[in-house]
Amino acid sequence: MTSPPISWQASGDAAVPPPGATPIPPAAPRRRHRGLWIALITVVVLLVGGAIAAAVIRVPxxxxxxxxxxxxxxxxxxxxGAPSYAHRGNLLFLTVKxxxxxxxxxxxxxxELDSDVDVTDRQAIIGCASYAEANDFATFEMRESQDWAKAVALRRLGYNVTTKDPRAVITAIDCKSNAVGKLALGDFIVAVDGHPVTTSDQVPPLVRAHKPGDEIRLTVRRNGQELTIPVRARERGGVAFVGIGAETSYTYAFPVDVRINTMRVGGPSAGLAFTLAIIDDLTPGDLTGGKRVAVTGKINLDGTVGPIGGARQKAAAAREAGAxxxxxxxxxxxxxxxxxxxxxxxxxSNIDDALAALHASGGDAVTN
Known part of the structure; x- marks a missing residue:
């Protein structure tokens, strides 16, 4: 006997079968939907984990x-302490972040997505120094660059600038040297094996008197204290060396009081700009010819100009400033x-090149 067709009636919000009807069992959940949810959750977990890793992982x-x-x-x-003159244009000193x-x-x-930004290995910029040590040394370099700029500018204008109290200062440390972690950038070398040192050129002969592998005792002044530090010599070109670079730092007697406020900027790259600004202030006329002139480069005591890095970024800053x-x-x-x-x-290449370039771009010549 054939069962009559089943008709459903609505009861409230739910459909219920008529009396005596056999309920239809619910359909089994589809495994495909469960798989999609698992895949979605996996993707979300991976994305969140990747984002956390990208924020936490740091690279040198x-x-x-x-x-x-x-x-x-x-x-x-x-x-x-000397007459100074106003200008129509501006010399700009440039920085990088x-x-x-x-x-x-x-x-x-x-x-990497910004064409004006460069990414480089940490060691190529600060060597094996810590960020704090590199920052402290950049502050020292800025003070030195100001003194060198004053000396070069004033001597170029005929003033007599005298020096005294030479000191040998450590300016570089080879990452393969035994000196890493012992010596620091900005340390002043006062003796090698007990032999007094006042200038940087006195250090290499005292080191080369040793054989590779010998222990050399370097006495340095750091934060007002003298420390004697043993360093094992390495071999380079058949002679002993300790893997440090040094320059001679002086105290200067300036006949004109020049004060430079760099607003906590570090490094030596504004040296040429400072030099030109001092010359411009102390001479009539206008070195810039009324233009906005951006300047970068390290000034050395002999008036030569050295590279400083970040030229692309400084050009972008100068361009943005309307130079x-x-x-x-x-x-x-x-x-x-x-x-x-x-x-x-x-x-x-030197201060005379810089003055000639300013004159070629419309500025007044310096006659001193």
Missing amino acids: KIIISPGSATPLDRRVVAIR VSTRDPNLFSLLFA QVMLVPKEEFADARANAGSMKVYAV
């Missing part, structure tokens, strides 16, 4: 990006020119 790189272009007006360079700790993966990704002319060390001309836009870029 340094990110270099465009910094500022600051006019060297009387808020930055102030002259006392340098990461002060190892960046995470997110920071690296954004840096019309840019002076850079000759070694970095190509990098600066590639990112300079419509700016006229001059490559310079």
Whole structure:
């Protein structure tokens, strides 16, 4: 006997079968839907885990990006004890922003996507120094660059600048040297094996008097204290060396009081800009010819100009500040020119090159 067709009736919010009808069992859940949910949860977990890892994992790189272009007006360079002159244009000193700790993966990704930003190995910039040690040494380099700029500018204008109290200061440490972790950037070497040292050129002969593998005792002054530190000599070119670089630092007697406020900027790269600003302040006329002139480069005591790195980023900062002319060390001309836009870029090797470039771009000549 055939069962009558089943008709369903609504009862409230639920459909119920009529009396005597056999309920239809619910359908079994589909395994395909369960698999999709598992896959979705897995993707979410991986994405969240990846994001956390990208934020937490840090790599030994340094990110270099465009910094500022600051006019060297009387808020930055102030002259006392000699006549000074006003200007129509501006000399700009340039900076870069340098990461002060190892960046995470997110920071690296954004840096790689910005054409004005460079990423480089940490060791290529600060060697084996810590970030704190590198920052302290950058402060020392800025003080030195100011003194060198004053000396070069004043001597170029005929003033007599005298020096005294020479000291040998450590400016580089080879990462393979036994000195790593013992000596520090900015240490002043006062003796080698008990032999007094006052200038950097006195150090190599005392080191070469040893054989590779010998222990050499270096006495240094650090934060006002003298420390004697044993360093094992290595071999290079058949002679002993300890893997450090050093320069001679002096105390200067300046006939004109020049004060420079760098607003906590570190490093030596503003030296050429400071030199030109001092010359401009102490001479009539206008070195810039009324233009905005961006300047970068290390000034050495003999008036030569040395490379400083970050030329692409500094060109971007100068371009953004509306500079019309840019002076850079000759070694970095190509990098600066590639990112300079419509700016006229001059490559310079010394202070006379820089003054000639300013004159060629419309500035007044220095007759001293």
